[in-house]
Amino acid sequence: MSVRCRVPEQLYRRVREDLARPHEFAAERVGFLSARLGSRVGDERLVLFSGYHAVPDDQYIDDPRAGARINSTAIREAMQRVLDSGDGLFHVHHHAHPGRPGFGWMDQRETPSIVSSLQVAGPHQAHGMVLLSNDFCIAHIWLPRVEKPVVAQRVTVIGYPLQFFDAEGE
Amino acid sequence: MPAREARRKTIMEFSAEQLQELRELCPGAQPCGEGGVPYIFLPELNMPEGCAPAQVDALLCPTAHHGYTSRLFLAQRVSSPQSRNWSTEARILERTWYAISWKFEQPNLRLAQILALQLRAFR
Amino acid sequence: MTNDRFSRQSFLGERAQEIIGNSIIGICGHGGGGSHIVQQLAHVGFQHYRIYDGDIAEDSNLNRLIGATVDDCQRESRKTTIAERTIKGLQPNADVKVYPCRWQNQPEPLRACDLIFGSVDGFAERRELEACARRYLLPLIDIGMDVHCVENEPPRMAGQVILSVPGGPCMFCLGFLNEQVLAREGERYGDAGPRPQVVWPNGVLASTAVGIAVDLLTDWTRELRSVVYLEYDGNRNTIKPHVRLQYLPTSPCPHYPANQVGDPAFTMR
Numbered sequence: 270m271s272v273r274c275r276v277p278e279q280l281y282r283r284v285r286e287d288l289a290r291p292h293e294f295a296a297e298r299v300g301f302l303s304a305r306l307g308s309r310v311g312d313e314r315l316v317l318f319s320g321y322h323a324v325p326d327d328q329y330i331d332d333p334r335a336g337a338r339i340n341s342t343a344i345r346e347a348m349q350r351v352l353d354s355g356d357g358l359f360h361v362h363h364h365a366h367p368g369r370p371g372f373g374w375m376d377q378r379e380t381p382s383i384v385s386s387l388q389v390a391g392p393h394q395a396h397g398m399v400l401l402s403n404d405f406c407i408a409h410i411w412l413p414r415v416e417k418p419v420v421a422q423r424v425t426v427i428g429y430p431l432q433f434f435d436a437e438g439e
Numbered sequence: 440m441p442a443r444e445a446r447r448k449t450i451m452e453f454s455a456e457q458l459q460e461l462r463e464l465c466p467g468a469q470p471c472g473e474g475g476v477p478y479i480f481l482p483e484l485n486m487p488e489g490c491a492p493a494q495v496d497a498l499l500c501p502t503a504h505h506g507y508t509s510r511l512f513l514a515q516r517v518s519s520p521q522s523r524n525w526s527t528e529a530r531i532l533e534r535t536w537y538a539i540s541w542k543f544e545q546p547n548l549r550l551a552q553i554l555a556l557q558l559r560a561f562r
Numbered sequence: 563m564t565n566d567r568f569s570r571q572s573f574l575g576e577r578a579q580e581i582i583g584n585s586i587i588g589i590c591g592h593g594g595g596g597s598h599i600v601q602q603l604a605h606v607g608f609q610h611y612r613i614y615d616g617d618i619a620e621d622s623n624l625n626r627l628i629g630a631t632v633d634d635c636q637r638e639s640r641k642t643t644i645a646e647r648t649i650k651g652l653q654p655n656a657d658v659k660v661y662p663c664r665w666q667n668q669p670e671p672l673r674a675c676d677l678i679f680g681s682v683d684g685f686a687e688r689r690e691l692e693a694c695a696r697r698y699l700l701p702l703i704d705i706g707m708d709v710h711c712v713e714n715e716p717p718r719m720a721g722q723v724i725l726s727v728p729g730g731p732c733m734f735c736l737g738f739l740n741e742q743v744l745a746r747e748g749e750r751y752g753d754a755g756p757r758p759q760v761v762w763p764n765g766v767l768a769s770t771a772v773g774i775a776v777d778l779l780t781d782w783t784r785e786l787r788s789v790v791y792l793e794y795d796g797n798r799n800t801i802k803p804h805v806r807l808q809y810l811p812t813s814p815c816p817h818y819p820a821n822q823v824g825d826p827a828f829t830m831r
Contacts, residue, residue: 273674275699277729277820305824307698310674317699317823355827425676427699427728429788430781433581433676469828474693475734475817480828505686506745527748530666530690532826533697 271422272395272410276302276318278428285401287323288363295329297336297362301347304357306395306413316395316410316421318359322350335375337362344383348390357394358387359408363401369437370402372409381418384411399424406434453479453550460551465497473532477502479550480532484513487562489520498536501553508545511557512536519561568607578780579607585779586610588678588700590665590691592641593617594759595681595705597628598768600645604652606776611649611658612675614665615641626761666690673698677775680704681768683757685743692726692733696818697826702726703774704733705767707794709758719796721763722804723770725778725789734817736791737806763796770801 280302288298301322307315328343347358360380364370372380380398387396388411397410397418408421426432453470458479461468467482481497496514504510505527516525516537523539530536541560545553568579587608589596592615600613619627619634619641627641629648642660649656661668672678678700680691688704695702707721726732733739774790777783793804814820 277699278727279729279814280820303821307673308670308825310670313674315673315698315824319821319823356821425699427701429725429727429786429790430778431676431701433584435584471826471828473697473818473822474689474732482828503741503745505741505748507748529686530669531693532828533669533694534826535666 270312270314270412270419272314272316272408272412272419274304274316274318274399274408274410274421274424276424276426278426278432280318280321281406281426281428284321284361285363287321288361288401292326292329292337294331295337297364299324299329299337299339299343299360299362301350302359302361302399303350303354304359304395304397306357313422314395314410314412316357316397316408319356321361322347322358335379336364336373338379339383344386347383348386351387351391351394351396355391355394357391357396359397359399359410360384361399361401365403367403367405369405370400370407372398372400376400384418407436453477457550460549461554464551464554471532476500476504478531481554486517487519487558490561491518498531499550499554499557501550507542509553509557510538511541511554512538517561521560521562523560571606574776574780574782578776578782581779582607582776583609585676586612586674587775588612588614588665588672588675589645589681590614590672590678591681591683592645593623593681593683594626594761594764595707595768595771596679597626597630597641597645597648598765599679599681599705599772601628601648602769602772603775604649604656606772607653609653609656611645611656612661612671613642613645613658614661614663614668614672615645616663616667617641619644622756626759626764628761665694669694673700675700677701677703677778679771679775681706685739685747688733689739689744692739693818695726696728696732697823699728699823701728701778703771705764705771707759707763707767707796709760709796711758716797717758719763719794721767721794721796723767723774723790723792723794723801725774725787725791728818728823729820730815731789731810732815732817735810735815736789736804738791763794766801767794 302318303320304316304318324339324343328340330338330340332338384396393413395410395412399408406424409418411418420436422436424434465481465484469480471478479499483494484497498512500510526540527538618638619630621635629644640662642662646658646660649658665672704724710718791804792801794801
């Protein structure tokens with residue numbers, strides 16, 4: 270099963286602008302992208318990003334071991350958003366370097382548990398993690414009722430021009 | 440009313456009271472929209488006696504739609520006591536819908552009244 | 563295929579041919595406009611096509627259907643067959659999937675495209691295609707032409723090229739679609755008759771559309787555009803930005819809000 274993601278350019282820009290804002294103590298910012306699934310085309314699924322929700326400044330935990338950690342209120346609000354809207358949610362943050370980014374050990378340890386909570390709230394949508402670098406974007410997607418994530422084959426920013434971020438090896 | 444109602448935005452906001460009236464005719468009625476046009480999804484709408492099938496998914500557009508003051512789209516062509524001209528096949532909200540040619544004046548009608556007048560064509 | 567094949571278009575950028583070769587292109591309508599588009603895409607080097615058209619080739623198409631032959635008409639060849647033949651003649655290894663039907667009958671493959679061209683008949687068809695494109699976040703390039711005959715005056719030939727990018731102004735925002743034109747079209751249902759169509763304006767419009775697509779994909783001009791809505795005057799042989807662009811609202815498109823994407827919720831049972 271392969272997954273392609275699409276995000277409108279205005280939304281992509283809004284995410285980048287928000288994540289670039291400085292925080293009092295967190296080295297990085299975190300937000301959530303709303304997403305909906307497109308129906309299956311052969312072995313392929315579409316994830317379509319539709320909105321962005323910044324995590325408020327007071328919902329961060331001051332943890333020097335991590336670029337950013339969000340508290341239980343932030344996670345509860347994200348779950349409530351899933352329940353209210355029926356949308357999927359993707360945890361998104363930014364690593365300040367050029368080129369293809371990679372999820373760090375903290376990301377790989379903490380974020381999947383956030384995604385699990387989102388899956389409980391909304392088992393019929395896709396949830397996951399998006400990571401931006403200065404000039405690239407990757408996404409890991411947990412499809413409905415699937416335990417392990419899939420790496421997005423392609424993330425497309427829909428604007429003029431189109432921007433394509435393909436998975437390694439594509 | 441389900442919490443998911445909040446996420447569907449339409450240009451025309453229907454009053455809760457009118458929606459409740461409509462739900463007495465079709466319990467699962469849900470507002471939706473596409474291309475700036477408001478619709479109300481009517482799952483398994485009961486058709487008038489003598490129609491086959493007796494229930495069909497429907498989409499009510501209570502505003503001007505391609506020259507009609509309102510339109511009732513059905514998920515399939517329905518046979519009715521009087522034969523009708525099925526003039527329209529349209530793709531809306533990722534489904535194909537069918538509608539008959541049926542016009543009437545509708546000054547300031549409530550949603551339930553519009554639906555009732557649309558269904559009159561199938562009696 | 564040798565490296566010389568695309569040497570004359572290397573100005574498009576170092577990665578251009580790779581991007582072009584990897585892009586999946588949807589073409590709705592392989593008639594007078596769509597057939598030009600398909601031919602040009604094949605020349606440029608596109609490799610992945612999803613083509614929809616439910617019609618067969620007829621004599622009355624031969625004045626404008628690129629790639630169609632007298633033989634095709636005698637054999638009642640499908641237009642999608644002609645499309646595939648055109649492409650494979652230039653790109654033998656291309657991945658071409660044809661759907662000899664309206665796109666509405668098999669919409670799933672269209673959603674998987676990176677970009678779609680619309681060369682369909684009528685305003686209602688355009689509304690439906692744009693609604694799908696907006697829902698699945700697909701850029702859509704629409705082309706069309708018409709000839710208006712008015713008594714005691716020369717015919718007026720006009721056309722349009724519209725790039726509809728999700729998030730940007732839609733055809734309703736641009737004033738190209740509205741309830742009045744849709745209503746007039748609905749009233750003419752059954753009385754439409756054959757519409758005047760000739761090859762050269764289709765060529766102008768299709769070439770312009772392909773140029774927009776290549777730029778959208780490769781960014782070779784490095785000229786950011788917010789909206790593309792071009793009007794074609796076939797009597798004066800001009801194509802220029804539509805005057806309505808001066809009056810575009812600056813607010814986001816209200817017809818296709820950002821949160822109305824993906825499969826509609828009520829279809830999920």
